[in-house]
Amino acid sequence: MTKEATFLSTLQNNNIQSGTYTWSSPSNIALVKYWGKKENQIPENASISFTLDACKTITSLGFNRKEDDNQFSFDVIFEGKKNSDFKPKIETFFKRIEAYLPFLKDYHFTIETQNTFPHSSGIASSASGMSALALCLMSIEKQMNPDITPEYFNQKASFLARLGSGSACRSIEGDLIVWGNHEHIEGSSNLFAIKYPYAVHDNFKNYQDTILLVDKGEKQVSSTVGHNLMHNHPFAKQRFDQASENMTKLMSVFKTGDLQEFIDIVESEALTLHAMMMTSMPYFILMKPNTLKIINAIWAFRKQSSLHISFTLDAGANVHVLYPEAEKAKCIEFIKNELVAYCQNGHYICDTIGFGAKPN
Known part of the structure; x- marks a missing residue:
């Protein structure tokens, strides 16, 4: 069977x-x-x-x-x-x-x-x-x-x-x-x-995700079209190997609670996803100018503050800002003061890690 x-x-x-x-x-x-x-x-x-x-x-x-x-x-x-x-x-x-x-x-x-x-x-x-x-x-x-x-x-x-x-x-x-x-x-x-x-280290319990809505319009490329562009993509095999290696690395990260390594892997994954779209045929740039401004602002703030704030992206322009619960107050203050200005109509969503679906 x-x-x-x-x-x-x-x-x-x-x-x-x-x-x-x-x-x-x-x-x-x-x-x-x-x-x-x-x-x-x-x-x-x-x-x-x-x-x-x-x-x-x-x-x-x-x-x-x-x-x-x-x-x-x-x-x-x-x-x-x-x-x-x-x-x-x-x-x-x-x-x-x-x-x-x-x-x-x-x-x-x-x-x-x-x-x-x-x-x-x-x-x-x-x-x-x-x-x-x-x-x-x-x-x-x-x-x-x-x-x-x-x-x-x-x-x-x-x-x-x-x-x-x-x-x-x-x-x-x-x-x-x-x-x-x-x-x-x-x-x-x-x-x-x-x-x-x-087992997962306490650093990753109740992790926070603030979603910055840079562009609330229809996606430029559907996920189905995007996935199909990986067929015959010149870097497809290297990408799949990289993802597998990053999964293995994250297993160690979740065990030890290494937030810096977590940031390195997660941000690299986000940028690689967009790199695949930029190097496919046909090719697409899914980020908007404000996406890049947000990323650069996060990098600058992280260096200046030593907080463990990071970003990830889906196949679009919006930015998921990730940070541990222990650093929530300072990260939210930075988001409101510096990043919300880059959102469409100032719209953003504060979310946290959840535990799945529920019957109503």
Whole structure:
């Protein structure tokens, strides 16, 4: 039996007529980046992320049995308004997961969803959105099969979420999550994410993430397009090797609490991600002038203050400012006095490390 086959459904009760489930699921920010994937949303390299807390998607999934079971049937209501823009992505998602949730064509679904942060702002709304939807669907399966264990529930939810958006598999649990096979991390898998299985130094507990919204517009390049640019990329192999090495280095960092080494790895990872986009064909520059101003200001402040403030980036212009809880007051003061001026309309979000999705 393949590992994928372990997630095929064995439904005990498929006579449920209707119902509603609601989950809130957070976004996450990768420390070692996943960039480049194989078929079926399999990552080219392992990644590790902090799960966020305040930045989340809240999704309610209503379902009503229908007579016609030949096609998928669903409506999407985003932040109170019917929205067809998300339908193609959800249709693709349903096609990918139908083998694992065979009841999908038995119901009409009403998907009501909202974010606590601006959509398409580079805060990985696909991660929180797809994980929340996967969890709602798993709640239906658990109603049909009450024997499902909590461990299996989370594992399969992560597996399903991955088929909607790769990084979504890292949003089910928290606070430090690994996705992708890595030779030194026991239990790591390409099929779903796991909680980091080893001890973590207190320096990394309750780590802070202030997200500076430099550009709240639609992303210049979709994640799918960006990942595909790694095919035949001249530096792809070196990049995947580098990510694997950085995962190994971070294991030591999490054990010892070495904040300076943490900063070196995380900032290098962020800049490498953007370097891959700048050296692909076609090529893209995803940072904005204010992104670079923020990075330089962080470097100058860190040198002057000796605080352990750092940054990371997703595939966009916004900046995640990372710092330990023990240095929060001084870092927040610096952010408000120096960095908020570079944000679009002065908008930023103060977040902290969270512990995964929750049923509502």
